[in-house]
Structure formats: structure tokens, C-alpha cells
Amino acid sequence: MAQPQLYENKVWIDGCFDFTHHGHSGAILQAKRTIPRDKRDGSVLICGVHNDADIEHNKGGRPVMQEQERYEHTQRNRWCDVVVKDAPYVTDPAVLDSYGCKYVVHGDDITTDANGEDCYQQMKDAGRFQVVKRTEGVSTTDIIGRILRNDTVASGNSQGIDHEKLVLYSTGKHGYEPWCWVFGSGFADVVVEGVGSAQDENWVVVREPDGFDLFNVGHINELKALKDAGKRVCCSLSVDSGSVDSGSSVYMTLEERCLSVLSCDVVDAVMLGTPPSSTLPSSADICLTNVSLKKEIVQRINDNRDHYIERNMKKAGGL
Template identity: 35%
Template sequence: MVRAIKWVDEVVPAAPYVTTLETLDKYSCDFCVHGDDITLTVDGRDTYEEVKQAGRYRECRRTQGVSTTDLVGRMLLVTKAHHSCEEMSSEYREYADSFGKCPGGRNPWTGVSQFLQTSQKIIQFASGKEPQPGETVIYVAGAFDLFHIGHVDFLEKVHGLAERPYVIAGLHFDQEVNHYKGKNYPIMNLHERTLSVLACRYVSEVVIGAPYSVTAELLDHFKVDLVCHGKTEIVPDKDGSDPYQEPKRRGIFCQIDSGNDLTTDLIVQRIIKNRLEYEARNQKKEAKELAFLEARRRQEVHSERESDCDF
């Protein structure tokens, strides 16, 4: 999964949880990068302490509103408050607040917040490259919800269909996905799904809010050479028509077997099955983070007092 991210050059399987200088040197890394949230060992120590002290640590701001806790909460509550960036319902907010809460308060890392999409975020993820002469334009469409290895394997197979592929992924609106998937799908809203798919090295462009039926206008506009769909069921459009009627008529439609049976539904089922374990783990994680914050706060206060005494 990580290998499919377009900014990743190499993956180290089974890497140690505590990052050491030995690990950085072994893989010829100049420095280590992590978000501005903390990760702690079982005894409450900073996992990046050694590389920080050596000056080989860099930090980037965590993306506001992107949270595993939030996604798990959406699956368990089965609400649609996250669709189209709607305001969280009071029920969802109450659950989201309590999901990662342990006795003694909250910390700024474990919890949820609303993701706000901006054009700058999209620019950071987009390649900005137009199809070049000689490239084969391949169009795929779907929800790509909870972007996972099943999606990656499918897109990799699609990418391998041509010597010089240009893969365009059409992402359906939240309401469209909910129409054919039901329940509270999609778990991730359109903005979140867009960035997930754009981060994949096998995708060149994304159509945000693509029509459910692949139209002649879309095929002509993007000069599509091939339209692909996986082995999942093709649900008819609202009028009962085949959404791939036009590419089939043109003889440019094909179905691809990714060889991977993982689906978004299976992931959600796993989460629901292990609900209590997830909640307990999250609360334990927050308790450690709060203890770390309190210790750091006391240390800062102590340092300030010593500084005042110098005068």
C-alpha cells in the first residue's frame, strides 16, 4: 500500500517502532520526518528522542481533520454527517468527542476535527501533467472509499495495460455513492477520497464528481482510449440503463480482475467486529499522550522558575 504512494521511493518492511540513528544510517537517510503529533513507547518515551537529539529529525504539520479515529467513528455510528462536508450532528459530535477520551481530559492529537478542502491542498497532490502524444488514456470510475490495497491492485493492473498509460479516475459524488452503496456510504467524503486517489502513483488525473454513467461527452473531452471496471457488480443508473453503455458501444470497455478480494465493506466489517478493542486502544493511547504532555508542561514550568531565579 505504501509503495503505491507517489512520493515514496523505497519501503522498509518491519521497521522498528523506535527510530534510531542506526536505522537512518543503514538506509542512507539524512533525517526522519514525522507529523506534529507524538508517538510513545509503552513506558511513555518519545520514539524519536534519539534522532531529535542528533538533529536529524524534521516535523511537518498534521493535516487538520484527517483522523483514523474520525473514520472509525463514522463506521460505528452509521451517520451521513460527513457527506459533502455537512456539519457534524450532535450525536456524532458527542460520540467523536468520547471515542478517544480518557479520564483527565483531551489532548490535541487523539480525537477528531472537520477536514476542510482547499485548492492549495489539491495542487499539492496533483501532478498537473496533461496527456502526451502516444500515451493511452484510460478511464476508471467509482467511489474509491477508504482507499485500500484492493483499489491499488486494480489501478496497478489498469496502469499495466499500456506501455505509456495516462490513468484518469472518476470519483462519484457522495450522494451518488450512497444511492448505489446504501447505508452511510461513502465513509470518506468526496474531498477526502480525491486526495487519497491523487496520492496513488498509478493515477495521473482525477475527475471530481464524475457522472455515474460514462457519457460520450466525457469520453470525447478526455480523448479516452479505454474504460475499465473491476469485478464488482455494475449497478444500473437511476433510469435502469447500463452506466458503461457508451464505452461498450465504442468497443473500448473491459473488466479487470485485480486478484484481490478486499473491499471497503470487508474493512468496515472488521472495524465493527473489533469495536471494543479499538475504543480501549484509543483511550489507552490518549492516556499516555496526556501523561507525556503533563510531564513536559511541568518541566517547562520548572525551567521558567529556574530562569527567574537567575535574576
């Protein structure tokens, strides 16, 4: 039998991608950057996403986000070229062969199946495994714990953000070239320069009461509609004071929300602060009020508290 043709510029990464948070985005970005720069033309990063049943069988706990939500969110990651649904939980060399992928990429932690076996052992034995650094400070377990404890940040706007991270997460589809803009408080306050003009008349500033907390496909679908209408989408990460006063919980820090939103391929910019209203025409200022999926996500966890408490105790030894 002829050996499959494998390519250095076709790379595979797989996972549960529950919440599809910025830690996952960081792994996907690093996977894209493993492709040699001189082989970027025609390069493909394939993201294999496990289904709900396989996750529950192998991890002993249900994912919070349903498989279709995880498929759609991962597909909207700017560095992901292809999503493979129902990807095997134990990475199969034959599957990678069928896509021409020479390597699988994973973080520097060990993932095991239901039998306690390393999910990547076959790939390691074949010399087709590449390691990237796991993003510190965020995990699905951590986010679930925050919701279980109702551990919130007051407004999410007081934390600083590492400029190097902003530049990295603002890169284009190859993971190197500038793409997204990052603004402070208004379009004149440039933190990271992206493509095009900061003064483009097609900019629209999109607000969301909780500053795009627990960024999800509900947000993405509304942003995509604006993008499809020819707008340049700038997401304001400022948390509405009325939202906090009314008891709404914001679980993610400014940096976490910023990096999650920056990773999305329908987003052209983020704005860290609140611009003076006089600097924006009313037609350029839109507020998303449909935050039902975030509420549903929180409700899923609280409705199954015993299940998720047990899950977190197994994973982290506590909530």
C-alpha cells in the same frame, strides 16, 4: 570505527500508516520536500513501516489494516522511493545510518512507545529530527470513529476542495513538478494541469460505486493492472447514486478521497464530477465492482467493536 556517511538527500520517515490515508500521504509529501531542491537528483525518501505486533505492543491496539496491506499501499505512494518493512517502533539512529539517511521526519505531535518514552528522542538529541505540519481533520482514530458510528456523507460530492491542496497533491515524485491532472466534469474541464495531453486516446475513466471510499490496495491493484496495460488512469470520484440508495456507506468526503487517490503512483488523474456519457467512448469507461476489501475493512472494525471503542476512548476520549 569510521563514521557512517550521511546524505541530506536521503531522508527517513516512519509510522504505522494504518489506512494509509491522505494525512499520511501529506506527511510523506512534506518529507520529500525537505530534500533541498538542488539535491533532488539521486534523492531517496525511505518509508519505514511498523509491523502489526510492534504496533499492538506499543499502542495497545491492533491496526485495522494488516501489515502487508500497509507495506503495499505505502510503496504505491508517489513520493515514497523505498519501503522498509518491520521498521523499529522506536526510531533507531543505527538503522538510519545503514541507509545513509541524515534525518528522520515526523509530524508536530509526540509519539511514545509502550513505556511512554518519546520514540524520536535519540534522533532529537542527535540533531537529526525534522518536523513537518500534521494534516488537520483526518486521523486513523477519526476514520475508525466514523465507521463505529456509521457516520457517513450522503454522496460525498457537495464539499469544496482547496485548490492549493489539489496542486500540491498533484505533484510528481520530487513533490514540486506538475504530474497528475485534476478534471471537473470531463476532460475539457481542467482544474489542475498535469503532464501529457488531456486529449490522449489512452485515457480510461475508472469508476467505483463508492467513489474510491476508504481507498485501499484492492483498488490500487486493479488500477495498476490498467496502468501496466498502457492506459492513462483517471479515477472518477463521483459516488453512484444507486450505491447510496442501496444503503452503501461512504465515510470519506470528496476532498479526502481525492487527495488519497491523487497520492497513488499508478493514478494519472482524478475527475471530481460525472462527465456526460456522450463525451466518452464506451471503451474508455470502466467500472470497478470488486469493493470487497472496503467491506472487509468495515467488518474488521464492527467485528471487534469493543476493542476499537476502547482504543478510541484512550486516544481521543470518545468514539
